[in-house]
Amino acid sequence: MSARTIIDKIWDAHLVRAETADTPGILYIDLHLIHEVTTPQAFTELRERGLPVRRPDRVLATLDHSTPTLPPGPDGKRPYASADAENQVRQLEANCREFGIELNGWDSDHRGIVHVMGPEYGATQPGMTIVCGDSHTATHGAFGALAFGIGTTEVGHVLATQCLLQRKPKTFAIHVDGRLRPGVGAKDLILHVIGIIGVGGGTGHVLEYRGSAIEALSMEERMTVCNMSIEAGARAGLIAPDDTTFAFLEGRERAPKGADWNRAVTYWRSLASDPGAAYDSEVHIDAADIGPTITYGTHPGMVTPISAAIPAARDDQEAKALAYMRFTGGQALTGEAVDVVFVGSCTNSRLSDLREAADVLRGRRVADGVRMLVVPGSVLIKREAEAEGLDAVFTAAGAEWRDAGCSMCIGMNGDIARPGQLVVSTSNRNFEGRQGPGVRTVLASPRVAAVAAVAGRIADPDAFLEHAA
Amino acid sequence: MKPLTEVRSRTAALPFENIDTDRIIPARFLTTTQRAGLGRHAFNDWRYAADGGDNPEFPLNRPEAQGCAIVVAGRNFGCGSSREHAPWALLDYGIQAVISSEIADIFRSNALKNGLLAIVLPEAEHRELLDHPGQELVIDVAARTITLADGRAFAFALDGFARHCLLNGVDQLGFLLDAGAEIDAYEQRAQDTRYTVETAA
Structure with missing residues (x-):
């Protein structure tokens, strides 16, 4: 056998049928993670065709995208952003009941962002094929699994057959x-x-x-x-x-x-x-x-070391991005006033991320006029953070300590910023409007984000923390 | 999916790179549990002005773009999320084909499964179409060609299976269900050989 990459090995081990010139391969999926946003239409299709879920034991569901991160009000009602958001959650609850799928719902310790839940359980394991109707499924690759995002039609394929039609990447x-x-x-x-x-x-x-x-x-x-x-x-x-x-x-x-x-x-x-x-x-x-690195444009490839000047626009596309961000090529990014800081998302909402932010905030205050949201990745992480007093650090600093969910990364649950506001965010996408219409997003590490919250502006963490010490 | 053999339309251009799925359909419209009806939110935050009226700056709002079913877009169209709501919204908005020099993997896979042609052309040919919108094109799925008004034809790559599915309206789930016995056999084999290290042949 010739030398193979880990990708080849996992791929080969999951081929139900090899691909040919005319047809893609049939790839077996070990673990299918699902959430409320990208599944309702797939369940509808199964129902219309009278199909069962082939392997409910290989499907794990959670609620994360459309879920409020504020607790229920005095009336016991959860503050959903809309009736549609609540309906979507209820549909997943009903679909899981009907098709016999394990749901980490509102009463579960493991409820949380889908890509935090799998590893936390130990459900994500090396050598597995893992899919989810979510592009950040690649997260599970950290364990040596082949994990990728799929669309809703493919969610239906996996629910019904535990397989996908795929050409080898x-x-x-x-x-x-x-x-x-x-x-x-x-x-x-x-x-x-x-x-x-x-x-x-x-x-x-x-x-x-x-x-x-x-x-x-x-x-x-x-x-x-x-x-x-x-x-x-x-x-x-x-x-x-x-x-x-x-x-x-x-x-x-x-x-x-x-x-x-x-x-x-x-x-x-x-x-x-x-x-x-x-x-x-x-x-x-x-x-x-590699130094502390942040984004300055409207896609995650427009990055710069935090201490460097913003590069001049090389073409119309970059000029348009800079205009949206209200930045000018050649200016320093440090010193830019910040409106909102978000620590959370499947990129940076685990306990180590919360500790990293808390280390900056301990004994300091979020600057006047800055709103800071800290959103743990799961119920369990929230509890662990509280056990070591991180919640007290955040709230004493003036940050909001929320319940688990995707929150302001995607803004589906109402956690958004206002048009024109600058958000320093530990999430993964700085697309135009990602965190609310007209909102300007700068992607950064938890450390850089927490420093921005304290300074009230984008600041080089090394210089800021040394000066403040 | 209905069979799709040909798309015949004038083109409209979106000469911007990295048009991401949040641009195509902002996340706040993903709370729907239906596939239908997303067209009115296609390109929502780009297409509408603050007062809710049409934004005249949005290229597809221009008079000459009305009725165009083929969009020629800048490089890396559809990057970002896996939301199938993106092709659903584009189709419902009246778009039947997107042509670019690079199209994101998940978007392209989702598009083709819904009968939205997602076509990647070499840079020079893409550039020509991008720079000259408004021309009538005929996209022939069987021949995998785009024929221009002047008679020239650009060939494009399309996986044979995707082409077959488009032309015949093949239900890919049905194809997988037909492999049920093979899937049974695989599951048995995988269980029997669990955690077995493969030795060099």
């Missing part, structure tokens, strides 16, 4: 070697990578992140990196499983136990790309070149 190795500088983290790393390969650079490919800087990352950090693969156009991005992965998984509710665990670990180790395996594309990045 190309492979793209992202080598990041060396050591990240102190204060530089996974979010800076992935924004830097997207800046290099571009927002369409990964189209048609699965990314494999590799190299010493990647191996040194924690599981939470790896999830942040893989999460944003789609922001480079790649449906999936993954990292070979190693001791860090196994240490994270061991003992989790859905992880293999006993003798199965040992067999699983041996198998998972064998998934790493073989020496000499060939990729369709490769890029080499030196970790030491």
Whole structure:
């Protein structure tokens, strides 16, 4: 057998039927995650055709996108953004009951952002194929799983057959070697990578992140990196499983136990790309070149080191983006007044992210006139954060401490900013209007976001924290 | 899906790169549980002015763009989310084909499954169509060609299976259901060989 990448190995192990010139392959899906937004039409189709869900035991549901992050009012009613949002949640509850699917609903400790839930349970495991009607499904690639977003028609295919019709994607190795500088983290790393390969650079490919800087990352950090693969156009991005992965998984509710665990670990180790395996594309990045990185435009490829001036627009497209952001090429981004700071989303809402923000906010105040939202990724993370007093740090600083959900990343639940406001956000997309019509979004790490909240402006975290110390 | 053999229309241009799915259909309209009726929100925040009237700056609002079923868009059209609401909204808005030099993977997959042609052309040919909107094109799905008014034809790549499904209105779910016995066999095999390390042949 010739040298294979981890992508080849997972792909080959899941082929029900190989692809031919005339037909795509049939790929088996191990885990199907679902949420309220991209599934109702798929369930309707199953119902119309009289089809059952083939493997309800391989489907895991949660409520995250349309859900309020404020608690129920005195009348016990949840403050949904609209009747439609509430109806969508109720439909998923009803569909899960009807089709026998496990739902982590309002009463579950595991309810939360779909890509936080899977890993938290230990349901996300190396070597799996994982899909969800959500483009940030690549998050699960952090565990060495082949995980990608699908549309609603495909959600129906997986519900009915546990399979998808797929052509094998190309492979793209992202080598990041060396050591990240102190204060530089996974979010800076992935924004830097997207800046290099571009927002369409990964189209048609699965990314494999590799190299010493990647191996040194924690599981939470790896999830942040893989999460944003789609922001480079790649449906999936993954990292070979190693001791860090196994240490994270061991003992989790859905992880293999006993003798199965040992067999699983041996198998998972064998998934790493073989020496000499060939990729369709490769890029080499030196970790030491990466500084605190933020976006300045209207897509996640328009990035700059926070201390640098905004690059001049190279074409009409970039000029249009700068005009929307009300920035000028050549100006410093530091010093720009900030209206809203959002810490949350499937990119940065895990306990380590909340700690990173709390470390900045501890003993400090959110600047006057700045609104800061901190939204944990799951009910469990919320509880863990509260157990170590992070909620008190946030509320003492003047930030809003919310319930779990996607919240202001996508703004479907009413958590949005006002037209023209500048949001420093730990989420994944700075598209025009993503966080509300006319809203200007700057993507950043939890550390950079928290510094912006305290300073009331975009600030270099190293300089700001040193000066403030 | 209804069979689709040909799209014949004048073109309208959206000469912007990276038109993302939030531009095509903003997230606040995704609370629907239906496929139908999203056309009125296609390009919502770009298409309408603050007062709710048409934004004259939006290219598809111009008089010459009315009735155009083919949109030629800048590079990397449909990037962003997996929302199938994007092709649903475009189709309901009257668009039958999108031509670009690069189209995001998930959007393209979703589009083709709904009978929205998502066509990628080489840079030079894409540039020519982008720079000269308003011309009548004939897109022939079987031949995989775009014929211009002057008689020239641009060939485009379209996966053979996607082409077959478009031409015949094939139900891909039916195709997968027909493989039920193979899926059963795979599940048995996967269970029997769980956590077995493959040894070199």
